[in-house]
Amino acid sequence: MVVAKTLNKFSRRRSFLALTSVPAMSTFEEPLGSNNLLTIGLDTEQSFSFGAFTGRVNKRAGSFSNEGGSGYSFRSENEQNVRKALLWGRQANPRVFGTISDASYTPHCYYSSHCNYNPARDVKHKFFGTIPEYVKIVEVGPRDGLQNEKEIVPTSVKVELIKMLVSSGLPIVEATSFVSPKWVPQLADAKDVIKAIQSIGGARFPVLTPNLKGFEAAIAAGAKEVAIFAAASESFSRSNINCSIEDSLARYRDVALAARNLSIPVRGYISCVVGCPVEGAVPPTKVAYVAEELLNMGCSEISLGDTIGVGTPGTISPMLEAVMDVVPVEKLAVHFHDTYAQALSNILVSLQMGISTVDSSVSGLGGCPYAKGASGNVATEDVVYMLNGLGVKTNVDLRKLMLAGDFICKNLGRPSGSKVSIALCRITANASKL
Numbered sequence: 001m002v003v004a005k006t007l008n009k010f011s012r013r014r015s016f017l018a019l020t021s022v023p024a025m026s027t028f029e030e031p032l033g034s035n036n037l038l039t040i041g042l043d044t045e046q047s048f049s050f051g052a053f054t055g056r057v058n059k060r061a062g063s064f065s066n067e068g069g070s071g072y073s074f075r076s077e078n079e080q081n082v083r084k085a086l087l088w089g090r091q092a093n094p095r096v097f098g099t100i101s102d103a104s105y106t107p108h109c110y111y112s113s114h115c116n117y118n119p120a121r122d123v124k125h126k127f128f129g130t131i132p133e134y135v136k137i138v139e140v141g142p143r144d145g146l147q148n149e150k151e152i153v154p155t156s157v158k159v160e161l162i163k164m165l166v167s168s169g170l171p172i173v174e175a176t177s178f179v180s181p182k183w184v185p186q187l188a189d190a191k192d193v194i195k196a197i198q199s200i201g202g203a204r205f206p207v208l209t210p211n212l213k214g215f216e217a218a219i220a221a222g223a224k225e226v227a228i229f230a231a232a233s234e235s236f237s238r239s240n241i242n243c244s245i246e247d248s249l250a251r252y253r254d255v256a257l258a259a260r261n262l263s264i265p266v267r268g269y270i271s272c273v274v275g276c277p278v279e280g281a282v283p284p285t286k287v288a289y290v291a292e293e294l295l296n297m298g299c300s301e302i303s304l305g306d307t308i309g310v311g312t313p314g315t316i317s318p319m320l321e322a323v324m325d326v327v328p329v330e331k332l333a334v335h336f337h338d339t340y341a342q343a344l345s346n347i348l349v350s351l352q353m354g355i356s357t358v359d360s361s362v363s364g365l366g367g368c369p370y371a372k373g374a375s376g377n378v379a380t381e382d383v384v385y386m387l388n389g390l391g392v393k394t395n396v397d398l399r400k401l402m403l404a405g406d407f408i409c410k411n412l413g414r415p416s417g418s419k420v421s422i423a424l425c426r427i428t429a430n431a432s433k434l
């Protein structure tokens with residue numbers, strides 16, 4: 001009810017960007033949007049290749065035979081059978097925690113379809129017409145994702161991860177934090193990380209700075225953007241940064257002023273925007289208060305963090321509504337942890353309310369050291385998949401992103417926290433058995 005009311009209000013108040021065109025599904029890892037389901041089978045010829053094997057699709061059986069010997073690819077005149085073989089074949093197969101390699105998960109593995117007439121567009125417009133055409137994804141894996149890791153991740157691995165994330169098309173990769181190494185030992189190499197990524201072009205690399213000391217160290221190392229992090233809960237503020245909300249805002253005013261003098265953009269975070277591990281529910285008015293303070297001190301963007309992942313669309317939407325009364329929607333970002341599997345629903349409702357910046361972490365890495373029980377951030381792969389399904393542009397290449405996820409998961413010795421990544425690895429493994 002609250003959500004519906006909120007959305008109606010937004011529909012009336014804002015001139016939303018309509019999704020006038022739906023991009024053709026160009027790769028088989030793309031989700032099936034409603035438009036595709038209704039227009040399946042429109043193509044005349046499809047091809048699918050995996051390295052060096054060539055086979056032919058048996059239309060009736062939905063399988064294919066090797067015809068090229070040395071090759072590994074197949075071509076079909078009938079999209080429907082290929083799609084069935086690839087997309088539904090996974091259901092019959094056992095659970096596979098496949099790993100991705102350049103050879104098996106290859107850029108030249110493709111599957112195309114073109115939709116000429118799309119009767120689903122009206123439906124899409126009705127329910128999703130308020131969603132922005134482009135969403136900026138802020139990748140927080142190297143910072144939020146790793147800060148809680150017990151085993152120290154080598155600097156070289158962090159740097160390689162950042163490179164891979166940038167090469168997937170992510171425009172912003174939060175690289176590290178200039179915080180006390182006694183508090184967050186994992187990020188004690190912040191200076192080295194920033195120095196090592198200086199030559200990487202094509203993305204921005206903000207870093208967290210809790211005070212002037214951190215800010216000065218970050219700038220000296222070569223950081224060109226910083227983020228400050230307040231909380232909407234008094235208890236969390238004290239456990240995270242060892243001071244009250246008011247004291248933190250005073251510190252951050254100093255940081256923001258120093259940043260302005262150097263023309264350094266400052267992002268502001270607010271943690272515990274709907275719930276706090278100590279205090280429980282957090283009222284939207286408190287979040288709005290901190291957001292306004294951060295805006296007034298000069299933050300160019302304010303990221304609203306559901307640190308312990310307890311929010312649902314029912315609590316996220318009134319919180320957003322309160323914040324939007326004091327901060328322009330284009331300056332807001334959402335930052336959801338997925339503890340209760342609510343993150344994608346919360347992102348969807350945020351997009352419907354006009355938010356166009358979403359934080360996420362590759363492979364769902366993460367958790368705050370000062371929020372007991374908080375699990376990882378929403379996985380970037382899952383966010384990209386959902387946005388692809390909605391026809392929203394991100395400019396992120398899902399395959400390259402999955403390679404980055406695979407790289408860091410192997411280094412951490414654990415499976416991916418991205419459901420999309422796990423599912424697509426299964427498809428790849430199945431396809432390679434065909």
Ligand SMILES: CC(C)(COP(=O)([O-])OP(=O)([O-])OC[C@H]1O[C@@H](n2cnc3c(N)ncnc32)[C@H](O)[C@@H]1OP(=O)([O-])[O-])[C@@H](O)C(=O)NCCC(=O)NCCSC(=O)C[C@@](C)(O)CC(=O)[O-]
Nearest residue numbers: 178179180183210213214229240241242269271305307368
């Ligand atoms: C904020 C402080 C520094 C206060 O820490 P403190 O102990 O209150 O500070 P202090 O001023 O008393 O200094 C104590 C020692 O720390 C040093 N120090 C002081 N500042 C720095 C600095 N910048 N860099 C390096 N060293 C520093 C300082 O020099 C001194 O060293 P000593 O004399 O004992 O050798 C500390 O509490 C801290 O570092 N906390 C880390 C908090 C953190 O990183 N939390 C995780 C990130 S926030 C988050 O994850 C939430 C978010 C953003 O993702 C959104 C969401 O999910 O909701």
